[in-house]
Amino acid sequence: MRVLGVDPGLTRCGVGVVEGEPGRVCRLVTVEVVRTEPDEDLSLRLLALDERLTALIAEHQPHSVAVERVFAQHNVRTVMGTAQAGAVAILAAARAGLPVQTYTPSEVKAAVTGSGQADKAQVTTMVTRLLRLPAPPRPADAADALALAICHVWRGGTQAKIRAARLRTVGGSR
Numbered sequence: 001m002r003v004l005g006v007d008p009g010l011t012r013c014g015v016g017v018v019e020g021e022p023g024r025v026c027r028l029v030t031v032e033v034v035r036t037e038p039d040e041d042l043s044l045r046l047l048a049l050d051e052r053l054t055a056l057i058a059e060h061q062p063h064s065v066a067v068e069r070v071f072a073q074h075n076v077r078t079v080m081g082t083a084q085a086g087a088v089a090i091l092a093a094a095r096a097g098l099p100v101q102t103y104t105p106s107e108v109k110a111a112v113t114g115s116g117q118a119d120k121a122q123v124t125t126m127v128t129r130l131l132r133l134p135a136p137p138r139p140a141d142a143a144d145a146l147a148l149a150i151c152h153v154w155r156g157g158t159q160a161k162i163r164a165a166r167l168r169t170v171g172g173s174r
Helices: 042-060 076-095 105-113 120-130 140-172
Strands: 002-007 012-019 027-035 064-068 100-103
Touching: 002 042, 002 076, 002 140, 012 042, 012 140, 027 042, 027 140, 042 076, 064 076, 064 140, 076 100, 100 105, 100 140, 105 120, 105 140, 120 140
Parallel strands: 002 064, 064 100
Antiparallel strands: 002 012, 012 027
């Protein structure tokens, strides 16, 4: 299973692609951070993010996309930008016909570190170990995107198959 993970953000959007199977070691395919300028028009920033995500999906052909679910913060402006970037990622995946799963930060942390309360340094350390990387992915947005992809391979991929089977069963019994 190949998964594209997205840690949404307007200024820095982490994107990572991994391959793997539940319970097995995942392999890094690619990782990057898509950047936009804070003083640029919002519509152009969202367009740039969409164009890059669309290109990455076309290039790496993931089977599904995992996006961090927006959580409440004190800074409404930051939450809005993160939500808009997350929506762009979901839209790019939908346009490509890919299933999308969202995860809370604590779900991702628990999947890769064993604790939903892990800090960014712990997540980066575990992503580095789990993917057997020679150096930690930087900045943290890159590590977070990889953590999302790993989480989906280990948890979401299986859950998505179970949900699809349930839908077929429910749909077929009508």
